[in-house]
Amino acid sequence: MVRTMISTALAAVLLAAPVQAQDVGEIVGGIARQYLQQEQDRAAFAQAQQTNSLSAYQSYLRQFPNGAYAEQARERVRRLGGTVATTGSQSSAGSASLSADQRVAIQRRLNALGYNTNGLDGSFGPGTRRAISLWQRDRNYPQTGTLTSAQATEILQGRAPAASGSASNTGAAADGAPARAEGVLNLSRQQRAAVQAGLTRRGFDTRGVDGVFGRGTRNAIAAWQRANDLNATGYLTANQFERLTSR
Template structure:
């Protein structure tokens, strides 16, 4: 095939006005580069097909967003539950296409609170958020796609305690903000970590900083005591642990 393409380039060059050798070399080189690009495109898509996973097709689109097989890749992503036809321009949209901007911001804030840095919380799921999502998925035994399924998005949003629009004056106030309102000092946070550790919930350190380990310990403690496992403390819960 490449020989045919090169021959065509040579014929075109011979029919044109006399060209410099450098011009002919540029033509041949351009054809060769185009052929190489097409071969790389084809090989990447075949690799995605062999894997036949959401992440595999997303990886192909990341390399060749307008490639020869991009529409087929998007169709496969949709078939695997990774997006909708309305969101074909964002192969990483995953099951989050129906989320509001505030819900996306809440997801980013929760990931940051759990120790997965998203490099900002602006509602835009860029590379930083995708890495954070993949790490969160890894730690929970999910496939590391970097894209949230609807169930995973809801799992994180439940952790933020995002309030319903019908909840009156409390609308939009999550449990993360409610915990901030308690105004726990660093020493009180350290005491809570110590209390959780004594109860068998490892906070991965007692330093007065509520990172991923502490959030996980709080959630486990809440679940074991029949509470909503948000990973954030209400005033009553904090008082219980500080006694």
């Protein structure tokens, strides 16, 4: 369905005005991003409707103050006896509440966790938005690609979900020495995908081979480490990387 909608929209654009071949990719990307934003908006409002509470509708409005369902959400807030905050008071990673240094710190932290932002420039472009969305997915947050204040704080403070039975059992913080040691490896997305493929071949489900070290991959690494009598940190050492990527 998504492909059909994108194809239809692209055809309309191409018929409306001739474009250069190199522009087609940008047009398709723009249409896809727009559709993704619409779907994120719809899913967030559907979740608010399912919960049907004051806090749920207020949470939706914090994420999508100008969303397609914003007016409906505001009406529900009023009916539930709450107050509707103005757009200027909404707090997110897209607002001026984050300094340039904090934005860079968030990008650096996301990369350390395995979510590639395609740069550390303090600008939250498509790469960073995608990384945020994946980070949110792995923590069961709505995949908006935009951080709430609480989520930004969570990343900046370095809290990461411990792989099951892993760091909490070793007494090491999930984002401490093991994470720093893995960060020094500076693994590319291709190398991360090779690790995931190696884990999958050995029977440890990473929930996908996409080059992104989310919760599924961290749990798989920890399970493999436990099976091999290693400290189950959920993070790789150089030697472990070599073992997992060797045939």
